[in-house]
């Protein structure tokens with residue numbers, strides 16, 4: 531018989547998870563034991579999001595960034611309506627990327643002047659709904675301009691626009707690059723002056739620029755560099771604009787540590803950088819409000835995914851905890867949402883948080899799907915668990931339920947709770 535393969539001895543650890551306490555050996559979320567939460571919800575698996583952690587994260591950002599920087603929540607990271615409504619009360623604006631998200635934001639009571647709408651391939655009906663609602667449209671293609679001008683006439687309402695620019699640089703060290711080189715996002719920087727001319731001749735209500743260089747970045751100096759270059763590009767383009775810039779979205783890309791060896795993002799240098807840019811903007815673009823838009827940074831660490839162990843199997847010496855959830859609810863934790871090399875998210879047995887080291891074992895957590903991709907933890911050291919125990923995947927508040935193929939294999943969908 532082969533000995534079970536264990537992870538290497540001095541392998542890098544996950545960044546410490548300071549947000550979550552436990553009581554009587556059971557993990558708490560928003561002060562509630564996850565065993566009780568499972569009863570209240572009536573089923574597993576579920577996502578649970580902590581209001582306390584969401585509030586603390588926004589407060590921490592406000593304390594680290596200069597006053598006057600507007601914080602927008604990019605709701606594609608987690609569009610659960612109750613969470614969007616809660617976030618709307620904490621941040622300065624909501625960024626939507628479809629008419630469906632726009633509807634959620636409007637239903638959450640977000641004032642229309644605090645909503646902006648970005649995305650390639652906006653359909654005419656989506657542009658119509660955006661103008662009718664009075665939200666800011668981040669124009670990503672010359673095709674949108676005549677459509678918006680016609681809507682302005684037909685609806686008798688101003689079409690508020692900002693131009694999303696595809697910069698001539700990229701965000702270094704980004705998990706997902708969304709600028710520099712050929713991209714489907716935004717308008718190439720060199721084509722923006724002509725586009726701005728058309729915005730003026732069509733009489734659209736120009737407000738400013740949107741630049742978004744990338745996502746999931748843990749290097750403060752790369753984010754600072756992208757913000758500086760974005761600002762300077764917007765300043766150059768402003769010379770061609772038909773009206774003063776009142777809105778300048780410098781993007782986001784703030785990352786969170788998911789995998790062993792990753793460290794939390796340092797906010798202090800970003801705060802200093804934004805303070806310097808704000809000072810320049812006061813002179814060079816005096817009407818401009820500077821905006822940072824963040825998705826995962828606000829919500830990822832506030833959320834956990836909880837699934838119940840339905841079987842415990844040993845195959846040729848390796849322990850498999852089979853749970854009632856998997857990649858159909860949490861594609862990212864399975865390693866199939868943009869990762870190049872599969873790595874483990876932080877995982878724990880949430881019903882055995884007090885288990886001493888000598889009752890830990892190396893186990894893999896797998897879901898019920900008939901594919902080897904359905905893997906939530908690959909040979910991790912976990913408290914020895916059995917049928918009925920609850921497995922927790924941390925860092926799960928972003929790109930979870932809405933970014934997973936819930937229809938795949940016909941298992942039940944996942945519940946969500948804001949606690």
Ligand SMILES: *Cc1c(COP(=O)(O)O)cnc(C)c1O
Nearest residue numbers: 604607742745746783824825826
């Ligand atoms: C996806 C996206 C975001 C959010 O990205 P995070 O990594 O979740 O912060 C913000 N802005 C735009 C334009 C996006 O496409």
